[in-house]
Amino acid sequence: MLTPTNIITGFLGSGKTTAILNLLKEKPANENWAVLVNEFGEIGIDGAILNHQGILVKQVPGGCMCCAAGVPTTAAITSLLRSKPDRLIIEPTGLGHADKILTILMSEQFKDHIDLRATIALVDPRNLSNSKYLNNENFIEQLNIADIVIGNKIDLCTSKDVDTFNDWVTDQNPPKIYWQLVKHGHFPYEIVNNIRRSQPTTNVHEHHHHTQMAEPLVLGSDQQVIRRENSGQGYYSCGWLFSNQVEFCFEDLVSMLSDLSAERIKGVMRTSKGYITVNISNGVVSITQAPEPSDDSRLEVIDSQKLPWDQLDKILHQLAGLL
Template sequence: MGIPTNIITGFLGTGKTTAILNLLKEKPEDENWAVLVNEFGEIGIDGAILTDQGALIKEVPGGCMCCAAGVPMSVAVTALLRTKPDRLIVEPTGLGHAHKVIATLTSSQFTDYIDLHATIGLVDPRNLSNEKYTTNQNFIDQLAISDIIIGNKVDQCHVSDVDAFNDWVTDQTPPKIFSQLVKQGQFPIDLLDIPRRDQSPSTEVAAHHHEHAEQEPQFELPPNQTHIRKENRGQGYFSCGWIFGSEVVFDFDDLFSVLSDITAERVKGVMNTTNGCYAFNVSHGVVSVNETSLEGFESRIEVIDSQLLPWEQLEDVLIKISNLNQPS
């Protein structure tokens, strides 16, 4: 019998990582879970956030993990399966090709090792009325392959957004197995045990254009540098990420102010601050902050937007609000 596995998909900013954090907090104490995280950016923010919950984490940063003939994903899945987890959660990038992820997990390579359950798709109901999302093929595909639809962030939605969600779910053919409106990514853990619909995605998936960066190992901070920066682009989006050494500390209030002013579509970070180590999450102009128990951690921040932003200028601002700006 294969390891119970779920894909939790959704576009940028829908709350996938928060949902997985909630699930990890609710998992049975005697179970060991593994999480495969894929991010469009090069830094690997989600892995750091999830590691704080004690799960075994593998990351495939730098684009859609199903590309490069599926090698990065297959290697990561195999490594996690060797640890014999009680459950595997797969979080593809919000800009990834969800069909390809299912095709890999249901391929002959993993048939004897993975029992793929229902795919859970998160959506921000506000996006269902926004042409920027409804015309994006990844957005469409991610919801199409989801067996279960979770309308997240309902507490931030208007009545019209809720109506749009309910109308969308009603119109789906074939119908979804289950749907629910929630806030803060909190949905019942029992949904993970629902079987997936009978599909054969491995024979249905067409090739797609590899516009984003080539897959490569996650880069590390050289011992003689205080920080490094790396960029990625593809599918109409641009990303830039930084790693700062564990000796670098950011002024908490200044950092919160800077993140509040960034107009990018998506910002994530795990940062050492004057108040401790915090996870920052910026979506729709709202900054969410959660304290972590990480110590001696290298700060990481990633910015994603549909426009190319002045990365050099942002880097200067980050340095200015850190102890790197203080006289030695």
């Protein structure tokens, strides 16, 4: 039996994980889904968030999941398929090459196991007027290979942004099979069942990243914190993994993170007000309560400039009471 499979792609901060969380809430109660998550950073934030949704999740952290001949990806997909899920969702990093993921899924290895459905790309319409994104190879590629395009964060857009999105999407050739403007990553659950276009529009190319993908990090019995950095595609990341014994003051942590000038901040943190999910993108701060993880706290900061990581590391250690 073939497993229906969707790629949900989109650039950094477009709302992929939120959209997947919404889909998981709306999926049929009798279906078991699996999710493969790839992240640019090496800490694994999205996997930690999705792990509390009662589904099977595997992570490929530390870069584009199609690197290293796709070995980590193919191994992870094979493992997930062994659980016989009713659907497989794949979330590539927003800084990765989604075209090569398509190639892996359409390979001989998976042709008798995967029913590849429509690829869904999320885009912030505001970025369609920004040369920083329009000149980015990955941004262009993610939108080109998509069968379905969701213009997300419409609540933050101007009427000009909406017009730009509508003009762009109607000019696509071949045309997209579906598009919609939404907020908070909410789109109709049924679109995951759309079949993909018969002829893929991918131009697969070779590429390289600064580092190879890492295995998911695990704290040793005597460790309270691990820090890892990554870089590639013109972006830099620094992430921290804290022991579950570490508790941050809620007010101090949120204040510090809100003041950072980074393009993307994401985390699941244990605080004086319980575990919280932190999501900061382009200055918009979202703090929500999270189910209490049993293992650790995780934080990832990504920016197009290399930030003073040592200084931030010291501040986090102070907030954690480790100095």
